[in-house]
Amino acid sequence: MGKSAKYSKDRILNAAVRVIRRKGVANTSLADIAKELGMSKGTLYYYYASKSDLIFDLTERHIRYITEEILDWVAKAKDEASPQEILHVVLNLLLRGNTRGPVHLYLLQDAIGGNEILRRRFLQEYGRWRQILREGLEQLLGERGDVEVRAAVLMAVIDGLLLEKLVGVRPLFLREISEFLTR
Amino acid sequence: MGKSAKYSKDRILNAAVRVIRRKGVANTSLADIAKELGMSKGTLYYYYASKSDLIFDLTERHIRYITEEILDWVAKAKDEASPQEILHVVLNLLLRGNTRGPVHLYLLQDAIGGNEILRRRFLQEYGRWRQILREGLEQLLGERGDVEVRAAVLMAVIDGLLLEKLVGVRPLFLREISEFLTR
Amino acid sequence: MGKSAKYSKDRILNAAVRVIRRKGVANTSLADIAKELGMSKGTLYYYYASKSDLIFDLTERHIRYITEEILDWVAKAKDEASPQEILHVVLNLLLRGNTRGPVHLYLLQDAIGGNEILRRRFLQEYGRWRQILREGLEQLLGERGDVEVRAAVLMAVIDGLLLEKLVGVRPLFLREISEFLTR
Amino acid sequence: MGKSAKYSKDRILNAAVRVIRRKGVANTSLADIAKELGMSKGTLYYYYASKSDLIFDLTERHIRYITEEILDWVAKAKDEASPQEILHVVLNLLLRGNTRGPVHLYLLQDAIGGNEILRRRFLQEYGRWRQILREGLEQLLGERGDVEVRAAVLMAVIDGLLLEKLVGVRPLFLREISEFLTR
DNA sequence: GATGAATGAGTTTTCATTCAT
DNA sequence: AATGAATGAAAACTCATTCAT
Numbered sequence: 001m002g003k004s005a006k007y008s009k010d011r012i013l014n015a016a017v018r019v020i021r022r023k024g025v026a027n028t029s030l031a032d033i034a035k036e037l038g039m040s041k042g043t044l045y046y047y048y049a050s051k052s053d054l055i056f057d058l059t060e061r062h063i064r065y066i067t068e069e070i071l072d073w074v075a076k077a078k079d080e081a082s083p084q085e086i087l088h089v090v091l092n093l094l095l096r097g098n099t100r101g102p103v104h105l106y107l108l109q110d111a112i113g114g115n116e117i118l119r120r121r122f123l124q125e126y127g128r129w130r131q132i133l134r135e136g137l138e139q140l141l142g143e144r145g146d147v148e149v150r151a152a153v154l155m156a157v158i159d160g161l162l163l164e165k166l167v168g169v170r171p172l173f174l175r176e177i178s179e180f181l182t183r
Numbered sequence: 184m185g186k187s188a189k190y191s192k193d194r195i196l197n198a199a200v201r202v203i204r205r206k207g208v209a210n211t212s213l214a215d216i217a218k219e220l221g222m223s224k225g226t227l228y229y230y231y232a233s234k235s236d237l238i239f240d241l242t243e244r245h246i247r248y249i250t251e252e253i254l255d256w257v258a259k260a261k262d263e264a265s266p267q268e269i270l271h272v273v274l275n276l277l278l279r280g281n282t283r284g285p286v287h288l289y290l291l292q293d294a295i296g297g298n299e300i301l302r303r304r305f306l307q308e309y310g311r312w313r314q315i316l317r318e319g320l321e322q323l324l325g326e327r328g329d330v331e332v333r334a335a336v337l338m339a340v341i342d343g344l345l346l347e348k349l350v351g352v353r354p355l356f357l358r359e360i361s362e363f364l365t366r
Numbered sequence: 367m368g369k370s371a372k373y374s375k376d377r378i379l380n381a382a383v384r385v386i387r388r389k390g391v392a393n394t395s396l397a398d399i400a401k402e403l404g405m406s407k408g409t410l411y412y413y414y415a416s417k418s419d420l421i422f423d424l425t426e427r428h429i430r431y432i433t434e435e436i437l438d439w440v441a442k443a444k445d446e447a448s449p450q451e452i453l454h455v456v457l458n459l460l461l462r463g464n465t466r467g468p469v470h471l472y473l474l475q476d477a478i479g480g481n482e483i484l485r486r487r488f489l490q491e492y493g494r495w496r497q498i499l500r501e502g503l504e505q506l507l508g509e510r511g512d513v514e515v516r517a518a519v520l521m522a523v524i525d526g527l528l529l530e531k532l533v534g535v536r537p538l539f540l541r542e543i544s545e546f547l548t549r
Numbered sequence: 550m551g552k553s554a555k556y557s558k559d560r561i562l563n564a565a566v567r568v569i570r571r572k573g574v575a576n577t578s579l580a581d582i583a584k585e586l587g588m589s590k591g592t593l594y595y596y597y598a599s600k601s602d603l604i605f606d607l608t609e610r611h612i613r614y615i616t617e618e619i620l621d622w623v624a625k626a627k628d629e630a631s632p633q634e635i636l637h638v639v640l641n642l643l644l645r646g647n648t649r650g651p652v653h654l655y656l657l658q659d660a661i662g663g664n665e666i667l668r669r670r671f672l673q674e675y676g677r678w679r680q681i682l683r684e685g686l687e688q689l690l691g692e693r694g695d696v697e698v699r700a701a702v703l704m705a706v707i708d709g710l711l712l713e714k715l716v717g718v719r720p721l722f723l724r725e726i727s728e729f730l731t732r
Numbered sequence: 733g734a735t736g737a738a739t740g741a742g743t744t745t746t747c748a749t750t751c752a753t
Numbered sequence: 754a755a756t757g758a759a760t761g762a763a764a765a766c767t768c769a770t771t772c773a774t
Contacts, residue, residue: 005737023296024295024297026296027297029764029765030765030766031764039739040740042741042768043739045765045767046736050766106295108346109207109209112207112292112346112349113207113289113292119351120351122350123350126347126352127352130352146359149356149359153340155347156339156340157336157343159342159346160343163343163346164309164342166295167306168302173332173335176332177332177336177339180336212747213747214746222755223755224757225751225755226754228750234749371733374733390661390663392575395769396769397768397769405734405735407768407769407770408736408737408771409733412733412735413733417769475573475658477716478573478654478712478715478716479575479576479655479658480572480573485717486717488716492716492718493718496718512725515722515725518726519726519729519730521713522706522713522726523702523705524709526705526706526710529657529708529709530708533660533668535675538701539698542695546695546702578743578744580743580744588759589759589760590760591746591762592759594747595757598745599744599745600744
């Protein structure tokens, strides 16, 4: 049957994620990714016409994951435990996990540092995320006037903690932070 | 007497900041900085033995500024208006101002993406900043049990909003966020 | 029975001509031709062992066409109208028509720019063409001492106008040029 | 004092001409030129930001030469010998000389095969050349009605002979062609 | 016959760094 | 102090060609 293109592209993106997690987008060359795959650079170009294309595809996949994760959380928000508990689980997931977080930031870096297409894509998505978070918080905390503000704070806190985590700052007080944000 | 080395280095760092603000650290070459200065690359190397050295020096200066800014704020926290008002002024300063914020993030990016020396430097500094913020909040809000958590949240929020601002997300609710964090 | 190899090769050459007319030989890749055909590169290689082979075959076919065209003209030269009129028709055909001319030049370019086999082929053919043109002019103008020179001039003018046309120079005075060459 | 940039650029262009004469523009890589110079590729880029830039500069210089050559001829046309003789000298110069002719054609090839900027440049210049040739012929042959046509024919003949010469066709009858065109 | 996948050698380009003057 | 010139290593990218199925 032969490996489908989709399968190969997935393999490539997975390898890319592995390398990028180590070195960041800017310092990752296609040669790096090819080596990680045990594949020639030429083959990479068979699947992706350019590095930007690869990064863009990676971003799309990443955004899809993140959105799903948030939606999952919102779904859970309906029927589970206490608000604090739920938020704590989420933060834990985002910040302790090894895969998503770093990649999220590295892609963001690329977007900020000149990749205009990526930037627009993230900008659009950030709008959606804020909206979803707002709805989640509403279910969690009931309709309060400050739900919108809390959503903005929550989003900023997540991004900030992610950033600080990559710097190496130990994200202390995850539980307490959850409590603070939901009280 | 000639211009002192310190003066020249300052000129270089200022030019570097200007370029980096536009393009980010990763996309800024020494040639860019030299051109911004109207100086030759050779001369740059007379003052800085390598690009890393330059970036490191820039970071040191930047860290000094940031620390001063936070200390200033803490100083003000003693005798001025309401806590919310004070925090609002700070956030405004950090997020609306054009200079510090972006550079802060770009340096952070570099630190995260492989520049180990820088990363350690930031890690160390983030510890100090958190401590200072904690003290500032204490003066502002009185001794409460959750001051340490609030400091962590405040720091994360600042970093997060900075990041989102660079993506282009409009930092809504700055006033409301200040209120939320100080109530 | 399946499509005969000859048919397939013809389809390929036609597609090649279409692409080459747009981009020139040097800038035409096998991938371009394959895409124009809606065929895979692999299949191209089933019919042609190499790009040179394809180009060579294309050249042979092209030379055959050109020779036929010239012979046609010579045949007409016997029984038709005035010499000027006849020449004018020919020039018009060669220069206004879209297909042959550009391809002729592009193949010539390739021959000149390193494709030794092609160069020799063209060299040989140019000799024949000059001979045929000489005979045609003889029939048209009667036996004069300068028929050989006129043939050389005619050939050069055609090549020159073709070249200039591709540059975009509008081939003014086609009628007047015909008159000048036949008077 | 150091070698001036102008001197180095001239050295580079001369080397480029040497290589291009052998292989044509399309088949000449910057590595080829660098090797011909005994210089690193990096240095080439110190003087020319891209291959196109180099080729463009080469074209400008080439156009300047050609224009001067034509002007020279026109100047001579005033006071010298017979028209045939003068034209013969010119054709000889253009076609026997080793440098200009081939380069002219190769640059033209590049212009035709996709380099739009070059094409426009040549288009503009061909207009000027035709005009100058027209004036030269006027001085040579007196004011006749067909001077404009002769200029067009002369230009096409030169381009055509050049092309055919590169193919290897021996440019026979240069003297006779001169006579034919001036009678 | 036909194809998708893979490759490797070569091309253009970038850039931190060195160095003679 | 200052500079222009030079370099080499590595990056992104292209493309003719091969081959298993």
